[in-house]
Amino acid sequence: MTFQAPSLEYGALAPMLVIFGAAVIAVIVEAFISAKHRSAIQLAIALGAVVLSFAQVLNLRGTATATAATNSVVVDGPVLFMQGTILVLAFFAFLLLADTDAFAAQASAIPGSSEERVALQTGKIQTEIYPLTLFAVGGMMLFPAANDLITLFVALEVLSLPLYLMAGLSRRRRLLSQEAALKYFLLGAYSSAFFLFGAAFLYGYAGDVSLSSIGAAVNGGGTNEAFLLIGMISLSVGLLFKVGAAPFHAWTPDVYQGAPTPVTAFMAAATKVAAFGAMLRIFYVALGGAVWTWKPLITAVAILTMVVGSVIAIAQRDVKRMLAYSSIAHAGFLLTGVLALSQEGLESALFYLATYGFSTLGAFALVTLVRDSSGEVTDLNRWVGLAKRSPGVALLFATFLLSFAGIPLTAGFIGKFTIFTAAYDSGNIAVVVAGVLSSAIAAFFYIRVIVMMFFTDAQDDTVTVTIPSLYTNLTIWIAAIATIVLGVFPAPLLDAIASLAVFVR
């Protein structure tokens, strides 16, 4: 038996290779460099890798689209855009992560133990968060680029496993954090099983794991319709779980609440880009021919997701849970773009992902600033009257909320407008109606928070706003500026997307 070495197109893979390489180096740094210098070096490696990788993405932008690594990875316009978006989000997420105060000194120490106290006092703080995040970023970049089911699954696990760990690293309220991590892991594994199950059935149906072959089989009318249906649904469940669509969303609030806030910010912003990227590719490339089969299903899921996300958010008393439900609702809005199954739908979804990513990152970054003596204050009732004490923070938070609500002059408005237009043009009226109605419901709770911050008198003086570190500050401001600029001058980004966004089939 001869073994043929696979041909690897290093050029096309460079963005991911840089990140994975940096992740490996970061692991070594974690093991060999003393605690005193570690966190600065780790941050430098991470930011350097992201910048270098982003340069590679820019470099690839002009070249013709290509498949790489024996057809298991594809590098086309949408992939490059999503990789770029993920890298930009990751860059700012790293700046948030640099605020090590949010993380447990030693994740292995039992919460509240003397071991933990000693670690904190002596500054023996572990910085495994950096390599973990780098691996997750690498997985996220591979996920939308994967061109066959095996690579897709590998990428899914590469991005998920670090996230499970990261969710458990919170320094304060560690039990909640660890519970969140365990839940996320169990349910993630469970949904991965669905995903694999679906992949197996699709292989059974098409006789091949590559997306284009599956697409060809679907178009050509495969042999066993039942295999296709079961495979498609199981695979979708795995993906819908990752984006947090109802009824597979139940983990989202618990995990978002329990995880350290910088991790939540990264998870909410970047995971969504990666997962929707993969979903767009699967539905557009592999299952595009079977649209009439999956469209009713995804329509129902989209409507359910928007309604559940918007309605339950009203009853939330915790700002992180509220943002989690908001992210569920946004997953629903994004699904309308998937449903459009048109060039327009793809472009608007990409734009939406970018704008949503920025606003989310900024909003969670702001949550890290509102604290009392025991850490972050996430109880919404204690945010009352925040504008009196910290008008700047309240104003920035209001900006992000208005963008989530889709008020004009913010990026969120343009995103919603384009995505609903695309859905409407594709003839899917029901989903647009549901989308607009749930946007109205959602606007209610966003604006309620703004009213609480600005127009209600505070009863609680223990809440303070910490002076943000330079890093956090930079993230918040860039996110706010991006939110406004993309709302006022969306044309350049929309044009850029339009010139890029064609999937290779």
Place this chain on the structure above:
Amino acid sequence: MTSDNLVYFIALPLFSAALLMLLGRKADKWGHLFATAVSASTFVIGVMEFLAMRDRAEESRAVTQKLFTWISVGDFNVDAGLLLDQLSIAFVLLITGVGTLIHVYSIAYMSEDRDRRRFFSYLNLFIAAMLLLVLGDSYLNLYVGWEGVGLASYLLIGFWNQKPEYATAAKKAFVANRVGDFGLSIAVMIAFANFGAVSFVGIEEKVGGASETALTAMGLMLLLAATGKSAQFPLQAWLGDAMAGPTPVSALIHAATMVTAGVYLITRSNFVFDNAPNAQLAVVIIGAITLLFGAIIGTAKDDIKKALAASTMSQIGYMIMATGFGPAGYAFAIMHLLTHGFFKAGMFLGAGSVMHGMNDEVNMRRYGGLAKFMPITAITFGLGYLAIIGVPPFAGFYSKDKIIETAFNAGGAQGIIFGSTALLGAIITAFYMTRVMMMTFFGNKRWADDAHPHESPFLMWAPMAVLAVGSVTSGYLLYNGKAIVNWLAPVVDPHHHEHTELLPPIVVSALAVGAVLIGVGIALAKYRGELAANAPQDVSVFTRVARRDLLQDDANEFLFMRPGQKLTEVLVKTDDKVIDGVVRGVAASTLGSARGMRKLQTGYVRNYALLILLGALAALVAILVVTL
């Protein structure tokens, strides 16, 4: 022709405003000088552009500059672009020229104020916004400037906002302007709906194909906008209160430039009004009402700034009326606007100079005999006075005379009515301005005990002197050889209309001079002798009404505020009982379902996993049932 220089008109003062604001107290030492230098340099650029423009052939005088693509949605494109033509250069020179003089004046006038830098920053902001207003090449760009000057005006009226009534005055101006701005935004919408364009050039091209109804509607909305910004009836009430701002502001914004934006708007929109005779008639009527309204209020005011403000209202009424006469009137409206810019700004600065010497006293009943103590102020103010009442050969004579003539020439009953109104206005103008002159500079001294009137420093009287020169010469310069008419013709009168004459010009001039003599005569007879230091209270009902600004506030209160409050009450009740009832019901049921759904969120992994499984099974069953 295109040019790359136009952007500096806006960029320079905007940069300066931002710089002074950002540097804060650090710039206190030099901020005023920097702002003045920036304003002066825009004036220099303006003069260069003017000279270059004059040397070009008539058809290539207009220059444009595209800044960037602002909005691009499908077929709808708006570029942020600038247009400098014969009309806008006139405004540019006025704004930057008078603006610079007032910057210089303010250096001395505001020298005691610890927030002088902030004041200059606002002044520069105003210059930038006003230049954008007159240079924008579309209604949308104009709108940005329009809002910008509104903001600057609001900030400057309320500059001394530690006094609540000043802050209230700023708010009043803001609200009245908002009503007008609403008109402008509707006009833009009408333009877009009918022409698919918002640029002046774009609309002018397509104006032939539009229905007269649409053009009339657009014209009326533009007129509403003009009444707000230019303090015309019925949105005039804010201007008097706007005198709360520092006097240089009153001179620049509330006399020479911003309040004339309405005249600019109508003149710029000539292609709309020329095709909508009904809207034009409305313009003339509004102008005629305001010119009398302002003049009558002016006769009863004892506050020197408010008297001048009433006069501004009245003079702008003349301009608005002139624009309503179409191509026959535009050039004269602009001419009066320019001459008015000189003499009214000069007189406001004079008033500021008087206040400066009299411990900020504004009540003319506490003045008297000041000519001896502040001779320069008296002379420069006096030249402005001769100009405004229209004594030949001072500036106002030429411009006002032409407007009266145009009014008579409108033809038919209209010509006689509006011509006579304009003449009547001229009589009253001569009366109240003579009254101001007499009460301030002549007659017996009625000063407060601690008043020590003295002439103002050089930096203050120099600008007044320059403006006084303008008050004397500008009319003749603009009129001589029909200079302004020929200059503006390509913009406002491209087809060279010939106009009928009801009365020969010489007769009109004689009538106008006669009107001046009557007005001055009455005033001299009334205010020559000793005056009481307190306003007499046993006056006729007419005087009382005039003192109350012809009941403008009472009317607003009766017509809008009270019914508004009543309506609000009713609405609040309806809202409370009916709408909120429904909303609360909906909210309660939504919240109920939210709480219900929240129960699914148990926190147990097993329940979540079950939910996922059920979801997957439901999907599978549904699809299988449907498909197989």
